[in-house]
Amino acid sequence: MLFGYALIAGVLFGLFYAFMSTGLNLLFGVLRLVNLAHGDIVVFGAYVAYSLSSMAGLNPLLAIPITIVPALAFGVLLYYGTVPRLNRSQDTEMASLILFFGVSQVLEAVATFAYGNNQASLSPTTFGGPINILGEHVPATWVVCGLLSIPALVVLFVYLYRSRLGMATRAVMASREEAAAAGINTRRVAALAFGIGVAFAAASGALTIFMLGGVNPSTGSELVLTAFTVVVIGSLGNPIGTVVGGLLYGLVFTFTKTYSPSWADIVPYLLMLVVLLVRPTGILGRRVRSA
Amino acid sequence: MSLEATAVTSGYGEMQVLWGIDLSVADDEAVVLLGANGAGKTTLLRTVVGLLPLRSGEIRFLGERVDHLRADQRVQRGMSFMSETGVFPDLSIEDNLRLGGYGLARPVVAASLERTWEMFPQLRPRRREPAGALSGGQRKILGVARALVREPRLLVMDEPSSGLSPLFVNELVDLLQGVRAHSSVTLLLAEQNVTFLGLADRAYVIEGGRTRFEGTVADFERSADIREAFFGLSSHDPAP
Ligand SMILES: Nc1ncnc2c1ncn2[C@@H]1O[C@H](COP(=O)(O)OP(=O)(O)O)[C@@H](O)[C@H]1O
Numbered sequence A: 001m002l003f004g005y006a007l008i009a010g011v012l013f014g015l016f017y018a019f020m021s022t023g024l025n026l027l028f029g030v031l032r033l034v035n036l037a038h039g040d041i042v043v044f045g046a047y048v049a050y051s052l053s054s055m056a057g058l059n060p061l062l063a064i065p066i067t068i069v070p071a072l073a074f075g076v077l078l079y080y081g082t083v084p085r086l087n088r089s090q091d092t093e094m095a096s097l098i099l100f101f102g103v104s105q106v107l108e109a110v111a112t113f114a115y116g117n118n119q120a121s122l123s124p125t126t127f128g129g130p131i132n133i134l135g136e137h138v139p140a141t142w143v144v145c146g147l148l149s150i151p152a153l154v155v156l157f158v159y160l161y162r163s164r165l166g167m168a169t170r171a172v173m174a175s176r177e178e179a180a181a182a183g184i185n186t187r188r189v190a191a192l193a194f195g196i197g198v199a200f201a202a203a204s205g206a207l208t209i210f211m212l213g214g215v216n217p218s219t220g221s222e223l224v225l226t227a228f229t230v231v232v233i234g235s236l237g238n239p240i241g242t243v244v245g246g247l248l249y250g251l252v253f254t255f256t257k258t259y260s261p262s263w264a265d266i267v268p269y270l271l272m273l274v275v276l277l278v279r280p281t282g283i284l285g286r287r288v289r290s291a
Numbered sequence B: 001m002s003l004e005a006t007a008v009t010s011g012y013g014e015m016q017v018l019w020g021i022d023l024s025v026a027d028d029e030a031v032v033l034l035g036a037n038g039a040g041k042t043t044l045l046r047t048v049v050g051l052l053p054l055r056s057g058e059i060r061f062l063g064e065r066v067d068h069l070r071a072d073q074r075v076q077r078g079m080s081f082m083s084e085t086g087v088f089p090d091l092s093i094e095d096n097l098r099l100g101g102y103g104l105a106r107p108v109v110a111a112s113l114e115r116t117w118e119m120f121p122q123l124r125p126r127r128r129e130p131a132g133a134l135s136g137g138q139r140k141i142l143g144v145a146r147a148l149v150r151e152p153r154l155l156v157m158d159e160p161s162s163g164l165s166p167l168f169v170n171e172l173v174d175l176l177q178g179v180r181a182h183s184s185v186t187l188l189l190a191e192q193n194v195t196f197l198g199l200a201d202r203a204y205v206i207e208g209g210r211t212r213f214e215g216t217v218a219d220f221e222r223s224a225d226i227r228e229a230f231f232g233l234s235s236h237d238p239a240p
């Protein structure tokens, strides 16, 4: 049954898209900056998984624990190295777009240098043959990657909603000034959020190589567009919105892929446009309040 | 002296807003900063609290220079700031209060929260609701409660009356009076609403980023021209 297949695949892809996009949203929520290098960081994680598996014969998912700490450190350093400078510039938004575009180009160039322009992919049977879910035969890689996204998202939510630093992060997202007035070192909280956003992007790379069937150095530019769409559908700056946006994106994508494949690449963006026109703040966006 | 700001200048980008303001608040004193819209009250408070950089002059808090400190560091030293919004509308009431005690030890925050629930029993059953769901008046009460969680030495408030009906303004003034009677908090508040003179010891009037008047509330009430100028400006309700 096509419908059941599309539904299951849509949910699995949705969970993955939520995980892959959530770092972009965290960063946007805290800094009001779009990290154009987000997709390239995801691809970096994908290449780590690729190397572990194809060169060292290890489980590609080991890339997740291996990349998290370096990516976190990279994010924090990138923050301290650039954002305070950006804030001093006349036009922070423009300067940040240019800067992150630069970072993105550098990462792409490094990836090309190290891996060439060809598609890097891993066997779709890495985790075994198709799995039977409610009578549908779904590739094991999709099941593993979709389900692995759940604990990743849970970790982020526990951080945001159960820890003190997470509460401070949400406060900074809500209002940087109000947060500073509450005694929060907003720069430190933002640096950490930046690091976590980058770490989540890199960690999701190990799943991306399976979900997309492979990556190449230019995949990053497509992924940042996907992530941006997911985040805008859910609502910018709202972490729960990203899960909603991811699921919606995944479902719309797999259903169009199933029923009218030639539209599959464009329909999600049409969805974003519709959401933007009907609800400019995203599906879970806060109502615009006066007072 | 709780707060001593000398020759403060500040502004935004190319635009200078404050032109050398002196402001002092003694321990346990309540000072009201009056001024029409755009006079520079918010700018002055934000500069005092550290949300806006000081361009020249100096700011002392409890005898020590604080102008090189970030806002969060000043808050950790005992300043509390309630902005005109006063709360995080999207965060829950409980999160708002917990943020009021950010940086304090957990048991201290827990005890403080308990005190807050006793003082404002109407907030407790709604603690999981977003602060934005509260009415304007209750939001201000939450703002005050939040600012008090860390038992500040100096409570700085920006237009607590904004958006409130006269009835709620009186309630808020009573609340602040009660707070002053029960604890030794020093108050500095910016207002357009003269009702707050009722709880003040001294008043400043600023106009165009300069001090127009400084003195006791009694002086202010005697000073006909200032009063007229000020009442003239604030005869209609302040904008929300
Ligand atoms: N964020 C800002 N950027 C630029 N100018 C501002 C900003 N905030 C206030 N101003 C300007 O500074 C002046 C003083 O404003 P403000 O301190 O808010 O006055 P008040 O609080 O007394 O109403 C006004 O002319 C206002 O337009």
Ligand SMILES: [Mg+2]
Pocket: B041, B042, B043, B158, B159
């Ligand atoms: Mg103001």
